[in-house]
Amino acid sequence: MPEKIEDIEIQLLLEALYQRYHYDFRNYAQASVKRRLKQAREQMGFSSFSAIQESLLHDPAMLGRLLGYLTVQVSEMFRDPSYFRAIREKVVPHLRTYPSVKVWIAGCSSGEELYSFVILFREEGLEQRTLFYATDINQDALAKAETGIYDLDRIQLFTENHRKSGGKSSLSDYYSAAYGKASFDKSLRKRVVFSDHSLVTDAVFAEMHLVSCRNVLIYFDPVLQDRALGLFKDSLARRGFLGLGAKESLRFSDHAGSFTDCVREEKIYQKLAE
Amino acid sequence: MTGVSAEAVVIGASAGAVEALSVILPSLPADYRLPVFVVVHVPPDVKSILAELFQAKCKIEVREAEDKEPIKGGTAYFAPADYHLLVETDKSLSLSNDEAVLYSRPSVDVLFESAADVYGPGLVAVVLTGANQDGARGLRAVADAGGRAIAQEPEGAYASAMPKAAIAKCPHARVLSLQEIAVYLQDVEKV
Ligand SMILES: C[S@@+](CC[C@H](N)C(=O)[O-])C[C@H]1O[C@@H](n2cnc3c(N)ncnc32)[C@H](O)[C@@H]1O
Numbered sequence: 404m405p406e407k408i409e410d411i412e413i414q415l416l417l418e419a420l421y422q423r424y425h426y427d428f429r430n431y432a433q434a435s436v437k438r439r440l441k442q443a444r445e446q447m448g449f450s451s452f453s454a455i456q457e458s459l460l461h462d463p464a465m466l467g468r469l470l471g472y473l474t475v476q477v478s479e480m481f482r483d484p485s486y487f488r489a490i491r492e493k494v495v496p497h498l499r500t501y502p503s504v505k506v507w508i509a510g511c512s513s514g515e516e517l518y519s520f521v522i523l524f525r526e527e528g529l530e531q532r533t534l535f536y537a538t539d540i541n542q543d544a545l546a547k548a549e550t551g552i553y554d555l556d557r558i559q560l561f562t563e564n565h566r567k568s569g570g571k572s573s574l575s576d577y578y579s580a581a582y583g584k585a586s587f588d589k590s591l592r593k594r595v596v597f598s599d600h601s602l603v604t605d606a607v608f609a610e611m612h613l614v615s616c617r618n619v620l621i622y623f624d625p626v627l628q629d630r631a632l633g634l635f636k637d638s639l640a641r642r643g644f645l646g647l648g649a650k651e652s653l654r655f656s657d658h659a660g661s662f663t664d665c666v667r668e669e670k671i672y673q674k675l676a677e
Numbered sequence: 678m679t680g681v682s683a684e685a686v687v688i689g690a691s692a693g694a695v696e697a698l699s700v701i702l703p704s705l706p707a708d709y710r711l712p713v714f715v716v717v718h719v720p721p722d723v724k725s726i727l728a729e730l731f732q733a734k735c736k737i738e739v740r741e742a743e744d745k746e747p748i749k750g751g752t753a754y755f756a757p758a759d760y761h762l763l764v765e766t767d768k769s770l771s772l773s774n775d776e777a778v779l780y781s782r783p784s785v786d787v788l789f790e791s792a793a794d795v796y797g798p799g800l801v802a803v804v805l806t807g808a809n810q811d812g813a814r815g816l817r818a819v820a821d822a823g824g825r826a827i828a829q830e831p832e833g834a835y836a837s838a839m840p841k842a843a844i845a846k847c848p849h850a851r852v853l854s855l856q857e858i859a860v861y862l863q864d865v866e867k868v
Contacts, residue, residue: 433765434763621771
């Protein structure tokens with residue numbers, strides 16, 4: 404079957420995005436990219452993907468809007484509570500043996516996963532010796548993560564998740580509520596470095612003891628997944644931990660041989676010592 | 678539309694799904710040629726047991742879809758709870774965490790639209806029982822791409838809203854009973 408015109412247009416649009424702004428979505432899983440670009444086209448009132456491309460090339464303001472569509476910002480605090488329970492029970496005891504700990508939350512979105520980790524580490528008495536790196540390619544999301552303000556109507560779910568994850572305190576200890584918003588305490592950000600970092604185009608930046616990258620790889624094709632996993636492997640210390648999303652795994656990756664299962668059902672791996 | 682050989686089947690169901698699928702999936706023969714992708718609306722926090730349940734009843738292989746898994750014929754793939762299921766051009770599967778569509782994740786529309794894009798006239802799409810509107814838009818996309826569109830007869834459905842909405846949006850859809858759908862799917866692989 405000859406390639407559809409739409410598919411050619413999408414390739415060209417992604418190429419333009421890369422050449423003009425260095426955001427590389429060319430190897431993301433295409434079905435999802437296409438779906439989101441169709442939403443962008445409809446909602447922004449463009450007649451074709453080529454029209455979006457033209458506007459993107461000439462109007463830098465389009466970049467942020469398009470990235471808003473292309474990057475999926477769906478998150479929760481303590482999402483998949485059993486994952487955080489496993490971190491608490493199986494990973495934290497190892498981390499305790501280190502005098503200082505570095506944790507990288509890659510693809511942190513608007514911060515929900517980050518705050519979950521900081522609260523968990525505070526409960527476990529590890530926060531003061533830990534540095535958290537929170538990275539994402541979406542600057543609006545990072546800015547939101549830095550303010551730590553969420554709609555109050557999401558707090559019930561977060562509280563429930565926190566409890567199910569084995570939380571030892573009350574989530575309400577960490578935020579103040581006003582005007583329909585929950586504002587998380589700034590002390591939670593004292594040990595956090597936020598930064599703009601792409602798993603597709605950027606390099607390793609520090610030696611980590613734990614990398615948590617959840618629900619990001621799912622948007623990549625197998626080649627990109629492998630690149631990102633290689634990055635995690637290289638940035639982890641010997642016997643460092645890697646946590647992935649519930650539906651992500653090392654199974655099909657070239658790097659599978661460098662890791663061993665820590666908590667298999669939760670997709671938590673440990674780097675081999677070699 | 679007729680004459681083009683079928684390449685894949687997609688099925689969407691909500692309330693009453695297990696009973697309806699129990700008529701259809703177990704009737705497919707062990708050497709069934711086509712892959713079958715299934716979205717059933719299930720609550721997000723419950724570990725889905727659908728694949729296990731149907732594996733026990735079916736002659737074809739039944740499994741929960743995994744991200745980036747290559748598609749095999751004669752296999753039914755269920756979307757996992759809390760993830761959308763999509764078909765990629767290279768005939769592999771993707772899962773996604775995108776927002777719920779019409780309050781549903783997995784969404785029938787999301788599966789149908791991506792599969793219509795990949796298989797075009799080679800797709801057979803079935804909307805079964807359900808108490809919402811999911812699947813209508815997707816069925817229309819399948820028909821627009823030249824695929825075969827089928828809706829369960831609303832009168833016989835446990836919940837009629839979903840097939841009704843699908844028929845309204847896609848008036849040329851074949852309207853069949855569960856038994857007829859089972860027979861149709863057995864015959865269509867031979868076209
Ligand atoms: C679905 S969210 C996951 C948020 C959080 N990790 C969770 O599991 O709740 C996916 C995030 O990945 C980010 N992302 C997409 N491509 C990326 C890349 N190349 N490098 C880093 N982050 C990326 C998106 O901006 C988005 O914030």
